[in-house]
Amino acid sequence: MSYGNLETLYRQVIMDHYKNPRNKGLKSGEDYYQVHLKNPTCGDDLTLQIKVKNNYITEVHHDGSGCSISMSAASVMSETIMGLKIEDAKKIIDNYLHMVKGEAYDAEIDMGDAIVYQGVSQFPARFKCATIAWNALDKVLEKHKVPDEK
Amino acid sequence: MDVNEIRQDFWVLANSSLAYLDNAASSLKPKPVIDMINHYYRDLGVNIHRGVYRLSYEATDLYEKARQKVADFINCKFEEVVFTRGASSALNLVASSLGMNEIKAGDEIITSELEHHSSMLPWQNVARIKKAKLVYVPLNEEKKITVENFKKVLSDKTKIVALNYVSNAMGYITPIKEIINLAHEKGAIVIVDAAQAVPHQSVDVKALDCDFLAFSGHKMCGPTGIGVLYGKYEFLQSMEPIEFGGDMIDYVGLQEVTYKDAPYKFETGTPLIAGAIGLGGAIDYLLNIGFDFIVKQEEELRTYLLKEMKKLSDITIYNPTTETGIIAFNINGVHPHDAASVFDEDDVAIRAGHHCAQPLMHCLNQIATIRASLYFYNNKADIDKLIKAIKKAKSFFAQFM
Ligand SMILES: Cc1ncc(COP(=O)(O)O)c(C=O)c1O
Numbered sequence A: 001m002s003y004g005n006l007e008t009l010y011r012q013v014i015m016d017h018y019k020n021p022r023n024k025g026l027k028s029g030e031d032y033y034q035v036h037l038k039n040p041t042c043g044d045d046l047t048l049q050i051k052v053k054n055n056y057i058t059e060v061h062h063d064g065s066g067c068s069i070s071m072s073a074a075s076v077m078s079e080t081i082m083g084l085k086i087e088d089a090k091k092i093i094d095n096y097l098h099m100v101k102g103e104a105y106d107a108e109i110d111m112g113d114a115i116v117y118q119g120v121s122q123f124p125a126r127f128k129c130a131t132i133a134w135n136a137l138d139k140v141l142e143k144h145k146v147p148d149e150k
Numbered sequence B: 001m002d003v004n005e006i007r008q009d010f011w012v013l014a015n016s017s018l019a020y021l022d023n024a025a026s027s028l029k030p031k032p033v034i035d036m037i038n039h040y041y042r043d044l045g046v047n048i049h050r051g052v053y054r055l056s057y058e059a060t061d062l063y064e065k066a067r068q069k070v071a072d073f074i075n076c077k078f079e080e081v082v083f084t085r086g087a088s089s090a091l092n093l094v095a096s097s098l099g100m101n102e103i104k105a106g107d108e109i110i111t112s113e114l115e116h117h118s119s120m121l122p123w124q125n126v127a128r129i130k131k132a133k134l135v136y137v138p139l140n141e142e143k144k145i146t147v148e149n150f151k152k153v154l155s156d157k158t159k160i161v162a163l164n165y166v167s168n169a170m171g172y173i174t175p176i177k178e179i180i181n182l183a184h185e186k187g188a189i190v191i192v193d194a195a196q197a198v199p200h201q202s203v204d205v206k207a208l209d210c211d212f213l214a215f216s217g218h219k220m221c222g223p224t225g226i227g228v229l230y231g232k233y234e235f236l237q238s239m240e241p242i243e244f245g246g247d248m249i250d251y252v253g254l255q256e257v258t259y260k261d262a263p264y265k266f267e268t269g270t271p272l273i274a275g276a277i278g279l280g281g282a283i284d285y286l287l288n289i290g291f292d293f294i295v296k297q298e299e300e301l302r303t304y305l306l307k308e309m310k311k312l313s314d315i316t317i318y319n320p321t322t323e324t325g326i327i328a329f330n331i332n333g334v335h336p337h338d339a340a341s342v343f344d345e346d347d348v349a350i351r352a353g354h355h356c357a358q359p360l361m362h363c364l365n366q367i368a369t370i371r372a373s374l375y376f377y378n379n380k381a382d383i384d385k386l387i388k389a390i391k392k393a394k395s396f397f398a399q400f401m
Helices: A012-019 A067-081 A085-103 A112-122 A124-145 B004-008 B031-044 B054-075 B085-104 B117-130 B147-153 B176-185 B233-238 B273-289 B291-310 B336-346 B358-364 B378-400
Strands: A033-039 A045-055 A056-065 B081-084 B106-111 B133-137 B159-166 B189-193 B212-216 B227-231 B249-252 B257-259 B316-317 B327-329 B351-353 B369-373
Touching: A012 A067, A012 A112, A033 A124, A045 A067, A045 B369, A056 A067, A056 A112, A067 A085, A067 A112, A067 A124, A067 B336, A085 A124, A112 A124, A124 B227, A124 B336, B004 B085, B031 B054, B054 B081, B054 B212, B054 B227, B054 B273, B081 B085, B085 B117, B085 B159, B085 B189, B085 B212, B085 B227, B085 B249, B106 B117, B106 B147, B117 B133, B117 B159, B117 B189, B133 B147, B147 B176, B147 B336, B159 B176, B176 B189, B227 B233, B227 B316, B273 B291, B291 B327, B291 B378, B336 B351, B336 B378
Parallel strands: B106 B133, B106 B159, B159 B189, B189 B212
Antiparallel strands: A033 A045, A045 A056, B081 B227, B212 B227, B249 B257, B316 B327, B327 B369, B351 B369
């Protein structure tokens, strides 16, 4: 059977991350920045934790429930940004959002496996699923900027 | 009646391969209804109740004739029909006015976990603010509201009963008539959320003896933005308005005001004139199709759909005993939103989500379900497309298991 467009959305990598998510499960400890995002219309629910040292992301953890696109994206994102400088992570967030919206994006920026979410641009109804983890990252990095916090 | 002919009345269906199975969210709109709406905007376009010129008179006449059509349709008096923005705002009106003014600490309000958020949240809010108690009818094993279980929560303290007539998430028909009788014996007021009933079956508010009943135009071939609150006249008359301004007044002084009689005291500001006129057109349209046909067509298709679905493995149907055209299911191991994308690729429009019924999703232990919901213009080919799409979703995701 040919599945047409679906095959561009549900790539093997995506389903692999869905079935075997990396960095899943939260840690306890004070030195994590954490955000919790929900998409109430579809029930996606995601908590993201990061640790930052000297402007580098040194740990990423996530937990939650939702569809294969949202959950795999959290896993892929956690691998993609691990060890990156905050500014570089932000560039990737921007670039990724452009890509899944179907807008022009910079193919030179290394986004790791996140590149496989290109197919989402043909499924506008799934845009929210593909971006919840990245929006959470954006928010958690904002928290890190707050003065008085380490 | 020939379904294929009926389908020509809908631009969205005519010459399209779409299997539209999300009718519980909103129905499609037929040409005669769109013509009525256009007639108002194109040929009239003026305000009602105000002008003394001919166009305004004509617009007012059409608007009020629509009210009469609603009254005849559900068997009540003209002045018992309040136009609202939809079922949600109708249900909120009762809670905001009657609820906020009459409910006292310790009073009990009965609702259920089978409700649409628009039926239970207005009362949850009243209960919280007034320190009343919100009581839930225990659902039976199938997640139905039964008379026996209703009796368990009905008490001398019950002041309000707010329940659905047909569940939007499970398609069950509530034994509302018996519930209303029992509630009245205790002096409680019954508000019926009939958003999923009025489009699909003939509803007679006098026979039901409900105190209030709400529904939306857009689920019954009418426009969005218009709905109806039916209320027994003595209740409507005794209730305070919740919005104040133009049109709803009788005399305005600097420190005091008197209001018009119901329904007008609840309709401040320029209403959705075209919407009301369009709703009148939708009622004409449905009556012409006839509820005998609508009920029969939905029942045939439901039986066929359930029969075909039961042949498939790895499908969980949550309401195999559904009494209407609403079928809730999941493909085992596939998130409903993933399934929905496969359906969308095949031009099958269904709903995946919590259907504005999160408490019920908690009862079912699901984050979301897939819901197929039928209307009289659906045909067997629509069902076949859905079944084919379910098979495709199953085999597609099986590759990754
Ligand atoms: C049972 C039920 N009640 C209330 C509503 C709310 O209707 P509306 O969104 O038109 O106000 C709906 C619509 O989804 C419904 O299905």
